[in-house]
Amino acid sequence: YLDEALTEAAVAETRLFFSELLQRDLPARNIVDSDFTFLNERLAAHYGMPEIKGVAMRRVALPADSVRGGLMTQASVLKITANGTTTSPVLRGNWIVQRILGIEIPPPPPVAAVEPDIRGAVTIRQQLEKHRADPSCAACHSKMDPPGFALESFDVMGAWRDRYRAAAEGKAPEPGRGKNGHPFEFHYALPVDAAGELPDGRPFAQIREFKRLLREDETTVARNLARQLTIFATGAPVRFSDRAAIERILATAKPSHYGMRSLVHAIVQSELFLSK
16 A cells, blocks of 8 residues: 555566566466566565565566466455455455456346355355355355465465454554554464365365466466457457357467467457457
């Protein structure tokens, strides 16, 4: 909120990352996970990588066990999928399934739905479990919630966390700083549980395993990337009747493992781009 250096670096990371994928024709799977990103000293400190020095953004190789890499764990994405005060597995999960995986989630019903009884639920996970117990809610939340849980290890600005924060009496406080820059006190509460299960039954314990599962289906990621780029290029939605054209774009880019530049070249030579 008051850290302009962090805000500017977070936005620059995403822009430079996309530019790198395009210029080097890197495979679409880098959208899910990559072995590099762009950092400067301020953003590196935010990510827990204090060895990076200087204001200038530069390409940085990530450790093999890093939780960073790809789009979904960048601070800019984690920030826009939180409300500024708390994180929501629903919002972040919805972003992943629609923007990364291309799974369409229908909008909420136009009339007010009957809210499930969440009395006795203490954590957000327990509340969502009660929510999914309602058949009218389960269809969408079974797709959105698990990817959102995978990102619960990141706070509202994308910093790593092992425990949630809360306010309580009778416990030794930790020093903190609020959105307005003023100091406040908090204590560490329950541990973060980032485990989940994909709709096909494959389980994951944390974000690294979640990314690994998504990387196994490179074509799904590439297909949605092609759709998103086509929508951006034409200004028109990709409809069911366009499915064959999208598959031809994918076939053209497949030899490069669906490289970003190859996808763009295939799109601008496609009938979708030339006729819409």
